[in-house]
Amino acid sequence: MPHLVELRNCRRDYDNGRIVALDDVSFTVARGDFIAITGPSGSGKSTLLDILCGLEEPSAGEVLYDGRPVRGRTAWARLRAARIGFVFQSFHLIPALTVAENIEIAMLWQGLPARGRASRVTELLDRLGLGDRRAQHPMQLSGGERQRVAVARALANRPELIVADEPTGSLDSRSGADIINLLEDLRRTAAITIVLVTHDRSIAERCARRVELVDGRIAFDSAREPVPEAHP
Amino acid sequence: MNLLTLPARNLLSQRMRSALTVLGIAVAVGSFIALTGLTRGLQDGYAQGVGDVGGDFVVAQRGTYSLVSSSISEELVERLDAVPGVEEAAGIILSIAEVDDEANIFVAGWPDGSFLWRSLVLEQGVAPVGDREVVLGRAVAEALGKTVGDEILIQYEPFRVAGISVPDSVFNQNVAVARLPGLQELFGRPASVSLVQVRLARPVDARQAAGVKAALASVSPVIEVSDSAEFAQNMDFVKTVDAITSAVSLVMILASSILVANTLLMSVSERVQEFGILAAIGWTPARIRLLVVVEGVMLCVLGSLFGIGLGVAAMHLVSWLRISAGLLEPYLSVAIVAEALTWVMLIGPLAALYPAWRVTRAPPSAALRGVR
Numbered sequence: 001m002p003h004l005v006e007l008r009n010c011r012r013d014y015d016n017g018r019i020v021a022l023d024d025v026s027f028t029v030a031r032g033d034f035i036a037i038t039g040p041s042g043s044g045k046s047t048l049l050d051i052l053c054g055l056e057e058p059s060a061g062e063v064l065y066d067g068r069p070v071r072g073r074t075a076w077a078r079l080r081a082a083r084i085g086f087v088f089q090s091f092h093l094i095p096a097l098t099v100a101e102n103i104e105i106a107m108l109w110q111g112l113p114a115r116g117r118a119s120r121v122t123e124l125l126d127r128l129g130l131g132d133r134r135a136q137h138p139m140q141l142s143g144g145e146r147q148r149v150a151v152a153r154a155l156a157n158r159p160e161l162i163v164a165d166e167p168t169g170s171l172d173s174r175s176g177a178d179i180i181n182l183l184e185d186l187r188r189t190a191a192i193t194i195v196l197v198t199h200d201r202s203i204a205e206r207c208a209r210r211v212e213l214v215d216g217r218i219a220f221d222s223a224r225e226p227v228p229e230a231h232p
Numbered sequence: 233m234n235l236l237t238l239p240a241r242n243l244l245s246q247r248m249r250s251a252l253t254v255l256g257i258a259v260a261v262g263s264f265i266a267l268t269g270l271t272r273g274l275q276d277g278y279a280q281g282v283g284d285v286g287g288d289f290v291v292a293q294r295g296t297y298s299l300v301s302s303s304i305s306e307e308l309v310e311r312l313d314a315v316p317g318v319e320e321a322a323g324i325i326l327s328i329a330e331v332d333d334e335a336n337i338f339v340a341g342w343p344d345g346s347f348l349w350r351s352l353v354l355e356q357g358v359a360p361v362g363d364r365e366v367v368l369g370r371a372v373a374e375a376l377g378k379t380v381g382d383e384i385l386i387q388y389e390p391f392r393v394a395g396i397s398v399p400d401s402v403f404n405q406n407v408a409v410a411r412l413p414g415l416q417e418l419f420g421r422p423a424s425v426s427l428v429q430v431r432l433a434r435p436v437d438a439r440q441a442a443g444v445k446a447a448l449a450s451v452s453p454v455i456e457v458s459d460s461a462e463f464a465q466n467m468d469f470v471k472t473v474d475a476i477t478s479a480v481s482l483v484m485i486l487a488s489s490i491l492v493a494n495t496l497l498m499s500v501s502e503r504v505q506e507f508g509i510l511a512a513i514g515w516t517p518a519r520i521r522l523l524v525v526v527e528g529v530m531l532c533v534l535g536s537l538f539g540i541g542l543g544v545a546a547m548h549l550v551s552w553l554r555i556s557a558g559l560l561e562p563y564l565s566v567a568i569v570a571e572a573l574t575w576v577m578l579i580g581p582l583a584a585l586y587p588a589w590r591v592t593r594a595p596p597s598a599a600l601r602g603v604r
Binding site (some may be wrong): 056097114 | 242508596598
């Protein structure tokens with residue numbers, strides 16, 4: 001069975017190769033993985049995540065999803081819509097839309113009738129404890145609530161992979177812990193593969209697999225070697 | 233939620249900017265409708281005016297720029313009158329004259345005893361007897377505040393209002409009619425007329441009419457013969473006005489499309505992250521571009537709706553002004569509105585294409601960080 005996602009010798013550089021964000025990285029994500037990508041600032045964590053889900057295309061190398069190479073923005077957009085959910089550090093909700101609409105917008109082009117979309121939105125809001133917030137706008141919510149809306153949006157199209165970039169970075173410790181518990185729960189109950197970028201060592205330790213990047217290269221992958229005890 | 237919800241919210245979130253853009257489009261559409269409508273009204277009015285005085289054909293000087301500048305000798309009128317099948321050929325003076333030192337109206341001079349006088353339906357007073365008497369159409373009489381017995385200055389010469397007429401055509405309601413000799417003297421055109429109204433012998437048969445038309449045209453190479461509708465369409469000055477108004481209208485619509493492009497460019501520049509979010513959750517570049525184009529179309533639709541009202545109001549305002557009394561009449565048709573809407577709905581969305589393309593130029597990861 002092919003890996004869910006595979007990066008083959010991916011390089012991402014900018015400014016005609018002067019700045020290298022990712023350097024010849026090969027990396028696989030298996031179904032059911034719960035991966036934490038760590039590393040110092042500027043190590044290429046977010047670039048790796050972006051390339052993993054087509055938000056950015058590699059300067060060299062290729063990305064395979066389910067064993068098939070994916071190229072072009074349209075192909076990636078269709079793939080993301082159907083199979084990948086996102087959670088960002090700064091929530092990235094659309095301020096002009098209500099909570100319900102921010103979730104529904106992810107389903108707009110998925111062929112679901114309006115009634116089906118509304119029912120899915122209600123289901124997700126109830127599941128995430130946001131039932132009484134559906135008509136409010138993002139600015140009226142707390143940070144933790146906004147991130148739960150973002151998680152609901154990520155789940156809207158029943159993805160097999162959730163990609164989270166510092167999902168707790170803008171939250172207090174309690175809200176952050178809630179979000180991580182939620183992601184763990186999703187992985188366990190809905191068999192969703194999760195890849196997250198974090199600076200927080202305690203969050204990374206809760207993940208089944210840890211990958212550390214340094215200077216655009218994978219310095220450590222717990223899938224290949226045991227976790228070093230004194231590793232920062 | 234549907235494809236219209238998001239663009240509508242975006243436009244509402246920038247109310248003032250959207251309103252100003254809608255106003256700009258409305259002014260362009262309104263100008264198109266008003267200018268085109270007034271020009272077509274002028275054309276239509278001429279056709280009706282020439283047609284409802286009882287003539288079947290109009291003879292004018294060939295290649296003349298306007299009916300005012302057409303000149304035909306009275307000797308030629310007599311030759312036209314002698315063409316078999318012609319009941320009567322009546323040479324007339326038709327000119328635009330300044331009245332009471334403030335407005336311009338059409339003034340017609342008709343020959344004594346011609347069939348033209350039989351078409352005159354008087355509401356008050358009598359037909360002119362002296363050379364310095366006129367019958368005013370009701371509309372021009374009302375616009376100038378004149379009644380029977382009043383004095384009116386035509387080209388600085390005093391005339392007495394002998395009667396008020398109620399012709400069928402709007403054009404003729406705005407014409408002052410006097411005896412031909414008086415106007416020939418006033419305009420310094422002895423023994424010459426502007427046009428010849430030709431009435432065919434009754435009953436008129438279409439084939440016979442065509443034969444008479446050809447015979448009239450063969451009387452002199454310096455004339456052209458047309459029916460009233462052809463006459464109005466073929467007048468070079470109407471064509472010129474039509475061309476100018478079309479050009480001005482299109483320039484305004486083009487300018488409004490630049491306004492749409494500018495508004496959308498500003499809007500998409502401010503919402504780069506939002507488009508990054510849409511890309512991240514799976515909106516394809518084509519769908520994101522469609523979203524921007526829909527915003528442009530919404531602006532154009534709203535602007536067009538207001539523009540139609542504005543155009544109609546402007547036409548009535550211009551025709552109501554004393555300075556244009558009798559010259560410009562409102563004329564609104566589905567064709568004019570459709571023409572204006574076609575241009576706006578064609579050019580507006582085209583103007584949205586560049587901002588739409590800009591939106592999807594950067595990769596989603598850069599858009600999410602707000603990089604343009």
